[in-house]
Amino acid sequence: MSAALELDGLKKSFGKTEIIRGVDLSIGKGERHAIIGPNGAGKSTLFNLITGRFPQTEGAIRLHGQDLAGKAPFQINRMGLSRSFQITNIFPKMTVFENVRCSLLWSMGYRYNFWSMVGRSRALTEGTDDILDQINLTARRNLPAGVLSYAEQRALEIGITIAGGADVIMLDEPTAGMSHSETDYIVDLIRTVTEGKTLVMVEHDMGVVFGLADQISVLVYGEIIATGTPEAVRANPKVQEAYLGEALEDH
Structure with a gap:
């Protein structure tokens, strides 16, 4: 190997x-x-x-x-190479969707361009929704990230970590x-989203x-x-x- x-x-x-x-x-x-x-x-x-x-x-x-x-x-x-931190590192006032979308911008070819209308990009929206599906947060898509439970915030951070396509x-x-049930949830999530990485x-x-x-x-x-x-x-x-x-x- x-x-x-x-x-x-x-x-x-x-x-x-x-x-x-x-x-x-x-x-x-x-x-x-x-x-x-x-x-x-x-x-x-x-x-x-x-x-x-x-x-x-x-x-x-x-x-x-x-x-x-x-x-x-x-x-x-x-x-x-991408990492998460001990302390949850998200944008609490932005929606769950917007948090993930931000992390996808560079890997999908968006650079420092104030004129890019990211909200109109179908590929970017689909890529964001795919990550949300992987981390089981589709139902929380339009909520401010700060109102998520602690385990959901950690799941969101994992989504942000994997969104750029790092291997x-x-x-x-x-x-x-985390509680035992929250830990089980995150372990299953990690096992799924890091498959092949x-x-x-x-x-x-x-x-x-x-x-x-x-x-x-x-x-x-x-x-x-x-x-x-x-x-x-x-x-x-x-x-x-x-x-x-x-x-x-x-x-």
Whole structure:
């Protein structure tokens, strides 16, 4: 399997404090890969490095073999990588439809043109409606996004994340703060909308991790201490000692 995303000797320091301490990782195309670890392990920093929000101190990040060094987040997005955030990131006063439509504009050829009448574009409307159908929000199409339930807002953000056609999707804590039923809803949604794509996610809920991931990497104090299948990671004594412990007994 060829790699969709490769990290080679990746390091990140803030002043004298080293947060990411030499991460090597290869994520195959079409793989669902979870990154887990205790609070403060560096998971969000790792996401921010990959998506161009932070520059790396050392090492390389490659997307489909292309070096991402010096690339801005919007450039990385146009290369085929899209992400969501821990805190829901939508336009609450715009309708659900308008939120998704905005995320489709660039991928459908609309640029910075004040004269474009996007509301008259049949292809854009159909593309938006297709995304809404995928995320089960067609019935909420004309509502302001801010009135959606928390789970629906997260679903909308996932729709925005996939709308640009990226083939590498990064989700940061997609089920954080959800009830069991909301979590089940979002997990089913993620499984459906990332079919055939590469998924990289940070997630604390071990039920979600072991239900979705093909491969798991465990990040502890800025270093990956293990990578493998859910079964191999579950049985790894080093992982159990450093992070998972007795929590896995419930899953």
